[in-house]
Amino acid sequence: MRMFTAIPIREAVADELHRWVQEHRPSLPFRKWTHPQDYHLTVQFLGEVTEDRLEELHIALKSVQVQPISLALNGGGIFGQTSSPRVLYGSVTGDRDGLKALHASVLESTEPLGFLPEARPYSPHITLARNYSADAKLPFPPGLLESMPSGASWLADRFVLMRTHMHSSPMYETVYEYSSPS
Structure with a gap:
């Protein structure tokens, strides 16, 4: 099973991103578009995980101790060459220190099991x-990119373990959820 941990995006925030995508998608020849139910912030990519x-x-x-993290959309960006980007993404702002702390805690919990962090710096998007x-x-x-949504906010009070179902849409399934204390 191909798995990763992620912070889900609230439905109202995902809807705002999806409206922008629907408006601009016809003029942007990307080969693969993310289903709005699959919008998330990756915390750690884990790769293949066996059932056992x-x-x-x-x-x-x-x-992992989950603390609420205040986040908001903050425009967007691209990864790759400006003329032909690999990825189009929505940016987030808010409690970036909280995001980094959650990322570090997840890495710390999974490293003894052999899951290693990516070589590139953590860049939530x-x-x-x-x-x-x-x-x-x-x-x-x-x-x-200047027209991408900004300001829609949410309180990220949980993260999830997700499984990828390749070639499906939506393609991510929540397997477990980890919440902040009530």
Whole structure:
């Protein structure tokens, strides 16, 4: 099973992102668009996890202390070349220290099980689309990022363990949820 931990995006916030996507999607030749039910902030990508290791992973993640994190949309950006980006994403602002602390706690809980952090720095974002078409006649319009949603806020009071179902839409399934104390 291909798995990762993530912070879910509240439905109202996902709806705002989806409205922007629907408006601009016809003019943006990305090959793969994220289903709005799949919008999330990745905490740690875990990769392939066998069924027999799922329970020990769940136990390790239950040890993570979840504190509420205040977040808000903050425009967007791209990863990759400006002319042909690999990823279009929504940016977040707010309690970035809280995000980093959750990320560090999740890494600390999974490392003894052999799950290693990625080599690149942690960069929380909401992936909206992937793989701008190299066949596109026009480069990605960078000014378009200025119109991406900003301000919609939510309190992230949980994170989840998700499973990927490749070639499905939506493709992510919540397996376990870990919440802040009431």
